[in-house]
Amino acid sequence: MSDQMKKAALDYHALPIPGKMSTEISKPTQTAKDLALAYSPGVAEPVREIAKDPDTAYKYTGKGNLVCVISDGSAILGLGNLGPQASKPVMEGKSLLFKRFAGVNSTDLEIDAESPQAFIDTVARIADSFGGINLEDIKAPECFEIERALIEKCNIPVFHDDQHGTAIVTAAGLLNALSLAGKKLEDARVVCLGAGAAAIACMKLLVACGARMENIFMLDRKGVIHSGRDDLNQYKTMFANDTDKRTMNDALDGADVFIGLSGPDLLKPEQLKMMAPNPVVFACSNPDPEISPKLAHETRDDVIMATGRSDYPNQVNNVLGFPFIFRGALDVRASAINEEMKVAAVHALKDLAREPVPQEVLEAYELNTMEFSREYILPKPTDPRLLGTLAAAVAQAAVDSGVARLPYPAHYPLKSVDEVYGNTEA
Ligand SMILES: NC(=O)C1=CN([C@@H]2O[C@H](COP(=O)(O)OP(=O)(O)OC[C@H]3O[C@@H](n4cnc5c(N)ncnc54)[C@H](OP(=O)(O)O)[C@@H]3O)[C@@H](O)[C@H]2O)C=CC1
Numbered sequence: 001m002s003d004q005m006k007k008a009a010l011d012y013h014a015l016p017i018p019g020k021m022s023t024e025i026s027k028p029t030q031t032a033k034d035l036a037l038a039y040s041p042g043v044a045e046p047v048r049e050i051a052k053d054p055d056t057a058y059k060y061t062g063k064g065n066l067v068c069v070i071s072d073g074s075a076i077l078g079l080g081n082l083g084p085q086a087s088k089p090v091m092e093g094k095s096l097l098f099k100r101f102a103g104v105n106s107t108d109l110e111i112d113a114e115s116p117q118a119f120i121d122t123v124a125r126i127a128d129s130f131g132g133i134n135l136e137d138i139k140a141p142e143c144f145e146i147e148r149a150l151i152e153k154c155n156i157p158v159f160h161d162d163q164h165g166t167a168i169v170t171a172a173g174l175l176n177a178l179s180l181a182g183k184k185l186e187d188a189r190v191v192c193l194g195a196g197a198a199a200i201a202c203m204k205l206l207v208a209c210g211a212r213m214e215n216i217f218m219l220d221r222k223g224v225i226h227s228g229r230d231d232l233n234q235y236k237t238m239f240a241n242d243t244d245k246r247t248m249n250d251a252l253d254g255a256d257v258f259i260g261l262s263g264p265d266l267l268k269p270e271q272l273k274m275m276a277p278n279p280v281v282f283a284c285s286n287p288d289p290e291i292s293p294k295l296a297h298e299t300r301d302d303v304i305m306a307t308g309r310s311d312y313p314n315q316v317n318n319v320l321g322f323p324f325i326f327r328g329a330l331d332v333r334a335s336a337i338n339e340e341m342k343v344a345a346v347h348a349l350k351d352l353a354r355e356p357v358p359q360e361v362l363e364a365y366e367l368n369t370m371e372f373s374r375e376y377i378l379p380k381p382t383d384p385r386l387l388g389t390l391a392a393a394v395a396q397a398a399v400d401s402g403v404a405r406l407p408y409p410a411h412y413p414l415k416s417v418d419e420v421y422g423n424t425e426a
């Protein structure tokens with residue numbers, strides 16, 4: 001990043017007030033009567049109602065539209081284990097995206113936990129305050145047990161965004177990229193660099209979407225994950241192929257797809273040259289991708305290239321998923337975000353990229369045209385149609401799969417975040 005950009009980023013976070021989020025009041029507070037309703041004595045009435053029936057917390061408090069973004073700072077973007085406090089700008093950032101794109105209120109929580117069990121216990125004790133839990137930037141393999149235990153303990157959706165948000169967006173983008181390359185997911189040979197939270201979930205969802213296990217070669221720091229290794233955890237073992245490939249070069253030779261969910265600058269031009277014609281490269285590590293788009297395009301003119309960043313074409317980033325997925329889940333009060341809801345989100349996102357792009361998106365990106373192509377495989381995060389389309393697909397899948405506790409919302413499809421409370425007239 002240039003020095004100018006670094007300063008701009010620090011100033012953005014520091015000025016004119018520190019941080020990116022604040023709290024707003026949603027009820028009148030001008031008069032003595034207002035205060036008597038908002039606090040003592042009026043507040044006692046909803047307290048009594050909720051004590052009698054906990055579900056009325058959704059009626060009398062902000063719980064139903066409130067997600068907690070929670071991290072231990074053990075895998076902050078691709079920057080590594082920098083601790084809970086250092087993860088706060090990212091967690092505030094996720095809260096900003098929840099509000100900006102889907103009208104979801106959220107609060108961030110950075111937990112200094114001495115063990116996964118301590119983390120689980122802490123989250124379980126506060127979970128009832130929220131309508132959903134978005135786990136973020138928690139490293140593998142601990143993240144898998146943490147998420148499993150919390151899903152079991154909590155009565156609200158618990159969703160590890162680096163796993164499932166990333167997987168949904170990656171699958172949608174890859175289906176589109178492969179179709180532009182004239183290839184099919186079923187036949188594609190996929191190399192996944194990284195075997196952590198994002199990588200394991202992405203490959204699992206690709207398999208659910210049609211990729212073949214024997215065509216997937218996953219690598220960690222020690223090389224290809226294969227059946228001869230005795231140092232694999234249970235999650236990596238799921239992707240242990242019976243193969244004689246050992247190095248990244250072995251895996252990349254003739255590969256159709258490279259998915260990077262690892263760290264910066266790990267894909268070299270010589271390695272990109274080894275891939276099959278029309279290679280798809282998703283260099284998703286943040287903030288610095290496994291290969292820069294500039295270098296990739298200089299190396300090959302037939303590459304279909306994406307990164308996790310906002311400042312290049314084709315952003316494969318969970319920002320295209322988590323705000324809208326939670327919107328749909330919250331609006332039908334889903335008890336979980338299940339596989340059916342994830343697959344529905346994949347197809348909604350994939351299909352939206354093939355629709356004509358609204359004028360306001362062109363203006364935001366200062367472009368005259370934008371259409372489904374090698375440089376546009378996924379909608380832009382500012383596309384207002386994402387809210388209506390993804391939330392509707394997720395809500396419908398929740399209803400159809402039996403995890404919704406409310407019917408499909410009468411006020412759907414949403415056109416903007418101003419509509420998220422539906423008809424609020426008394
Ligand atoms: N674009 C997006 O939307 C998203 C991008 N990401 C990116 O994915 C990356 C991983 O995040 P996450 O899964 O949460 O983190 P984890 O800590 O769970 O996993 C990191 C994985 O990367 C592997 N890795 C790190 N360095 C290397 C290397 N030099 N060679 C091979 N493998 C390596 C690790 O290998 P080992 O197992 O051997 O330690 C590990 O498997 C980050 O860069 C993050 O920014 C994550 C989520 C969303």
Ligand SMILES: CC(=O)C(=O)O
Nearest residue numbers: 077078162286317318
């Ligand atoms: C985008 C994101 O969640 C990550 O890089 O961790």
Ligand SMILES: [Mg+2]
Nearest residue numbers: 077136137162
């Ligand atoms: Mg993350």
